[in-house]
Structure formats: C-alpha cells, structure tokens
Amino acid sequence: MKIAILGTRGVPNYYGGFEQFAEFFSVYLVEKGHEVFVYNSHNHPFQEKTFQGVNIIHQNDPEHKLGTFGQFIYDYNCIIDSRKRDFDIILQLGYTSNSIWCFLLPKKPIIITNMDGLEWKRSKYSKPVQQFLKFAERLAVISSDYLISDSLGIKDFITKQYNKDSTYIAYGAHQFNDPNEAILADFNLEKNQFNMIMARFEPENNLDMVLEGVALHENKTPILVIGKHETKYGNYLKNKYKNHQNIRFIGGIYNLDHLNNLRYFSNLYFHGHSVGGTNPSLLEAMASKALIVAHNNHFNKAILKENGHYFSNLQEVKNILDTIKKIDNLQLVQNNFEAIENEFNWDKINGEYLQLFEECISKNTTRKQ
Numbered sequence: 001m002k003i004a005i006l007g008t009r010g011v012p013n014y015y016g017g018f019e020q021f022a023e024f025f026s027v028y029l030v031e032k033g034h035e036v037f038v039y040n041s042h043n044h045p046f047q048e049k050t051f052q053g054v055n056i057i058h059q060n061d062p063e064h065k066l067g068t069f070g071q072f073i074y075d076y077n078c079i080i081d082s083r084k085r086d087f088d089i090i091l092q093l094g095y096t097s098n099s100i101w102c103f104l105l106p107k108k109p110i111i112i113t114n115m116d117g118l119e120w121k122r123s124k125y126s127k128p129v130q131q132f133l134k135f136a137e138r139l140a141v142i143s144s145d146y147l148i149s150d151s152l153g154i155k156d157f158i159t160k161q162y163n164k165d166s167t168y169i170a171y172g173a174h175q176f177n178d179p180n181e182a183i184l185a186d187f188n189l190e191k192n193q194f195n196m197i198m199a200r201f202e203p204e205n206n207l208d209m210v211l212e213g214v215a216l217h218e219n220k221t222p223i224l225v226i227g228k229h230e231t232k233y234g235n236y237l238k239n240k241y242k243n244h245q246n247i248r249f250i251g252g253i254y255n256l257d258h259l260n261n262l263r264y265f266s267n268l269y270f271h272g273h274s275v276g277g278t279n280p281s282l283l284e285a286m287a288s289k290a291l292i293v294a295h296n297n298h299f300n301k302a303i304l305k306e307n308g309h310y311f312s313n314l315q316e317v318k319n320i321l322d323t324i325k326k327i328d329n330l331q332l333v334q335n336n337f338e339a340i341e342n343e344f345n346w347d348k349i350n351g352e353y354l355q356l357f358e359e360c361i362s363k364n365t366t367r368k369q
Contacts, residue, residue: 001357002035004085004109006078007093009061010040011051017171017280018093018116021349024172026054028350037085039078057081071097079104089357095140096133102143110360113144115154115166138162146360148353150278153299167356170303172346173283175337176260183261187250189222192326196262197270198226198281201234206272206295211241213317220246221321223270224262228252263288267326270317271300278303283344286336291326293317307335 005022013019022038029036030053038054040046041061049056059077063070075098082090087109092098094116105111115137141147141158147166149155155168181191195214199205207225214223229238229249241247253259263269269290273279274297282303285292294300296310309324311317326333 001088001361002086003029003037003089003091003357004082004087005036005038005091005093006075006082007095007098007114008038010044010046010056010058011038011054012046014045018114020280021171022093023051024346025350025353027052028346029354030054032354037087039081041074068097072100076101076104082106082109088361091353092140092144095136097136099136099139099143102139105143110146110364111144112146112148112356112360113140114148114150115140115158116150145364146356148356151299152302169349169352169356170344171278171280171283172344172349173280173287173340174346175340176264176288179264180257180261181265183258184265186258187224187262189224189262189265191265192267194222194224194266195268195270195321196224196226196266197272198224198259198285199272201227201229201231201237203233204273204275206274207237208240209295209311209314210270210272210317211237211244211247212314213311213321214247215241215244216314216318217321219321221267222246222248224266225249226251226253226259226262260284260288263290266290268293268320268324271295273300275299283340286344287340289333289337291324291329291333292336293320293324304336307332307339 005026008019008022009015011019011023011026013023026036026038036054037057040056040058042058043061043064044058059074059081061070061074063074079098079101083106087106090105090109090111092111092113095113141162141164147158147164149158149166149168150171152168155166158164158166184191197207197210199207201207223246225247229251238249263285269285269292271282271285271292271294273282274295282300292304292308294304294308294310296312309320311320
C-alpha cells in the first residue's frame with residue numbers, strides 16, 4: 001500500500017502524542033513492506049527527505065507567524081499536495097484544522113481519521129471556538145470513509161451523536177524496565193517520598209483541584225508539578241500556591257529517562273485529565289510502574305479499571321494523601337504494568353491499525369482509481 005499520514009507536525013517526534021504515534025507507526029509500516037509518506041512542517045528540526053525508510057514531505061507551516069490560524073494553512077498545503085501523490089490510504093490524525101478542507105481531499109484514497117478527543121469540550125476555548133470545533137468534528141465524521149476512536153468513550157460518543165461506527169484502537173506505550181535511583185539526586189528527592197502530577201496547564205486537567213487537596217493536607221510531602229507553566233493559567237496557579245513550599249513547579253521535562261524514573265520512584269502519581277480519549281501520559285505512567293490516582297471519569301476508568309484510585313474533588317484528594325501509599329498497592333502497579341504488555345504495547349496497536357487498513361482496502365476493491 002501507498003500510505004500518507006497527515007495532521008501532525010511531523011516525525012521524528014518533537015511535540016506530542018500524535019507525532020509519537022506517527023513515528024512508531026510509519027516505521028512499522030515500512031518494515032512491513034509498505035510505501036509511507038509523512039507530512040512535516042517546513043521548520044521541523046528534522047530536515048532530511050527520509051526517516052528510517054519513511055518518506056518525509058515538508059510543507060509550509062506558518063503557525064510560528066500566525067498562531068493557530070497557521071495550522072489551517074499547513075493542513076491545506078498538505079491536502080493539496082496529497083492530490084498529486086496517488087495514495088491508497090490517507091490517515092488523518094485529528095480533525096481540528098484539516099476537516100474544513102475535506103472537499104479538497106483526493107477521491108482515490110481511502111480516508112481514515114483518528115477522531116482524537118472531544119476537543120470542543122476543552123474549557124480553554126471560547127464559545128465561538130467550541131462551536132467551530134463541533135462543526136469541524138461533524139465534517140470529519142461525514143467526510144471520512146472510516147473512523148478510529150482511541151477510547152471506548154469516544155467510540156460511544158460517535159455512535160450516539162452521529163450514528164456512525166468507529167474502530168476502537170488505543171494508544172501505546174513502552175514498558176520501563178531500567179530504573180536508576182541516582183537520578184533523584186538531581187531533583188533533591190528520595191525514593192517514594194514525593195508525589196507528582198504532569199499535564200498541560202489547562203483547567204480541564206484539574207491541576208488546581210489536586211493542588212488544593214495538597215494544600216489542605218498537613219503532611220508536606222513534596223509534589224512535583226510537571227509541565228510548561230509559562231502560561232496565563234500557569235501563572236495563576238504559581239501565584240495561588242506560592243506560599244506552599246512543597247508544591248514545586250519544575251516546568252516541562254523532555255528527558256524521557258528522567259521522566260520515567262520520577263514516575264517509577266514517586267509515591268502517588270496524579271492524573272487529572274478529564275477530556276479526551278486514551279491519554280498517552282496515563283499509559284506512560286502505567287508503563288513506569290507509578291501508582292496512579294486519576295480523576296474519576298469514564299475515559300480514565302476505561303483504561304485503569306480497578307487498578308487505580310480515583311478522585312472527584314479536593315477533599316477526596318486530601319483523603320487519598322492521608323491514607324494511600326504505593327508500598328501498599330504494588331499489585332495495582334503490577335496489573336497496570338502487565339496491561340501495557342498485553343493491551344497497550346506498540347506492536348499490538350500498530351498491528352491493529354494495519355489490519356484495519358487491509359480490511360478497508362479489501363472492502364474497496366472497486367473504488368474509483
């Protein structure tokens with residue numbers, strides 16, 4: 001098959017979850033004998049024409065000049081280029097800024113779209129933007145030949161909202177098997193004597209709820225707040241908790257080895273995400289043998305099941321801090337670690353995508369060439 005992947009900033013990954021998936025999946029497809037093309041921003045750090053056998057197509061991306069609007073132009077450029085490439089399948093990762101160009105998609109390829117999360121529910125967006133995102137979501141559903149949901153919650157929503165089926169394929173993670181306690185000294189920490197939360201600084205990730213519970217708690221165990229905090233909301237939180245010395249805003253950590261070790265040696269790992277599908281950072285915490293305390297919603301519970309602790313308000317956060325220790329919950333930690341091997345490993349995820357592609361091709365043998 002000749003396959004294109006659109007909707008990311010490109011590979012190798014320098015940004016986020018979809019880019020990570022695009023990197024792993026595109027290389028996997030090449031190893032299976034397929035011809036693969038990934039669209040990259042023109043200013044992506046990787047400027048070669050191929051990456052581990054994957055063809056790279058750089059397209060102009062003015063996001064650095066125009067902000068969010070630049071994403072729409074980048075996606076337009078990618079879709080226009082795809083019209084001359086004679087692809088068999090175009091995989092779109094997300095729909096936010098590309099679905100408005102759906103009428104420009106080439107007719108021959110099968111269009112498969114990963115629907116991402118419920119973007120219009122994110123509180124960072126104004127009401128008009130939320131309305132636009134709902135419109136874009138509908139366009140993606142209508143214009144795609146096949147849909148992928150990375151969580152059962154998203155799959156159920158698409159079925160109920162649009163009466164359209166989607167294929168559930170989760171995200172993946174690699175098991176972390178090489179802990180190095182010496183790394184804790186770089187952060188002035190001791191094994192099992194700190195907690196952590198990692199998320200983008202957005203209200204729906206419930207950083208404030210967790211930190212309010214921490215502030216109520218009498219034990220001043222350090223909690224690391226990991227994520228880029230030079231934002232309006234980040235400044236609000238830093239100011240609100242500036243007198244709590246145990247709440248440490250340490251910014252983003254992009255050294256994966258450091259991050260995995262922090263998760264591995266933490267006492268409690270709080271996961272506050274409440275919007276979206278299968279969140280990559282949740283799987284990575286499971287793969288790093290963290291004891292996870294997650295916001296109580298169906299997205300998180302579909303992944304963790306009974307192998308985590310849950311909170312819905314700041315008092316529950318405080319109660320968990322009072323009563324829960326990792327050392328007493330090692331079976332939950334092990335169950336999650338095994339779930340990565342059995343359910344969320346990259347080979348399985350990649351194989352499920354490829355199987356879907358093969359089924360789509362076989363169902364469309366008479367498609368217009």
